[in-house]
Amino acid sequence: MEHTDHSAEHTAEHHEEGHGINKKTIWVTFGILSALTLVDFAFFFNMDASMSRNLIFVALGIIKSYYIVGIFMHMKYEVKRLAGIILLPFGFILGLVAALLYEGDRWSVIKWFVE
Amino acid sequence: MSESVALNPNSAWNGGKSPFGVSYGKLMMWVFLLSDAFTFSSLLVTYGCNRYLSGGSEIKWPHPDKVFNHFPFLHGMDLPLVFVSMMTFILIFSSVTMVLAVEAGARKHRNDVAFYMFLTIIGGIAFLSCQAWEWSQFITGSHEGSSFLVDGQKIHGANLFLNEYGPAAFAGLFFIVTGFHGFHVLSGVVLNVIIYVNVIKGTYDKRGHYEMIEKVGLYWHFVDLVWVFVFTFFYLI
Known part of the structure; x- marks a missing residue:
């Protein structure tokens, strides 16, 4: 009886129990996120503002988001297809943000033409 | 339909199971979060472009560590x-307690879920209180104020039209970006309270699974994820 119950709920529970989200993983991830935030502060206080420092901050943000999405939001343990359809558009968003920031001054050129 | 095609009811193509291995609710939560990410990235792009464009103008974009350098009860310290x-x-940390509740x-x-949900709610309320203090500090402004926008007249703090820190867009974007994020935190706290009450009532024991915690958890982690980027763009860069 217990065995049949288990197999009925197998698909629902499989991704929760089988793939190593346990308390240890959670606390290790918390440690990593805190350490990365402290690295942020180290760069903030020890480096002058520059484009390379901004890129370091963005890179650290992306690493942090890998841990939040991968471990906390469980994406690392989901079916690859799900990760694909959700993360691919996220990649497009990042590309758009980068493109708009890189060529954002185009607005000022257009404004200058209009005026 | 030809009889020769063998239909396997367990195949994803026949609706036998989810091709993504998750329930409908969780999949839709992911899609919602994706759309929310569009909104937030558009706000951050607006922030980036405005800041970039202000480079040539006479009113300089303020440096964040000159604006956000206060702490409660420690007056006058930088x-x-x-x-x-x-x-x-x-x-x-509230994200950690949320994932502990999911675990x-x-x-x-049930008792563990309720305990960790309670901690998550406390964390959310603490964050909102901090943000309220931050906003009031920002709106009230410094004692010295600044007068670089209006001739001879001093401005203290910020409103939607003028602020003592820099261009009007700076305060406007601060309000919309952190406000929109704060509103997400507020909605998250409300959802968490609803889930907490349901956990206490034993709704999920009757239902046989605690998947609702995972769905709300996804939302809560997303709010944390957005804060990582708001923090990076607004306070670090």
Whole structure:
């Protein structure tokens, strides 16, 4: 009886129990996120503002988001297809943000033409 | 339909199971979060473009560690980033308690779920209180004020038209970006309270699974994820 119950709920529970989200993983991830935030502060206080420092901050943000999405939001343990359809558009968003920031001054050129 | 095609009811193509291995609710939560990410990235792009464009104008974009350098009860001290880093750690920690609640839900341990949900709610309320203080500090402004926008007349703090820190867009974007994020935190706290009450009532024990915790958890982690980027763009860069 217990065995049949288990197999009925197998698909629902499989991704929760089988793939190593346990308390240890959670606390290790918390440690990593805190350490990365402290690295942020180290760069903030020890480096002058520059484009390379901004890129370091963005890179650290992306690493942090890998841990939040991968471990906390469980994406690392989901079916690859799900990760694909959700993360691919996220990649497009990042590309758009980068493109708009890189060529954002185009607005000022257009404004200058209009005026 | 030809009889020669063998239909396998367990195949994803026949609706036998989810091709993504998740329930409908969780899949839709992911799609919602994706659309929310569009909104937030558009706000951050607006921030980036405005800041970039202000480079040539006479009113300089303020440096964040000159604006956000206050801490409650410590008047007149220059403490850049201390308060906002505390907010960051509060939010990361509430994310941890949320994922601990999900983990307890997988074990179907009602008391543990309730305990960690309670901690998550406390974390969310703490973050919102910090943000309220930050906003009031920003709106009230410094004692000295500044007069570089209006001839001879001093401005203290900020409103939607003028602020003592820099271009009007700076305060406007601060209000919309952190306000929109704060509103997400508020909605998250409300959802968490609803889930907490349901856990206490034993709704999920009757239902047989604690998947609802995972769905709300996804939302809560997303709010944390957005804060990582708001923090990076607004306070660090």
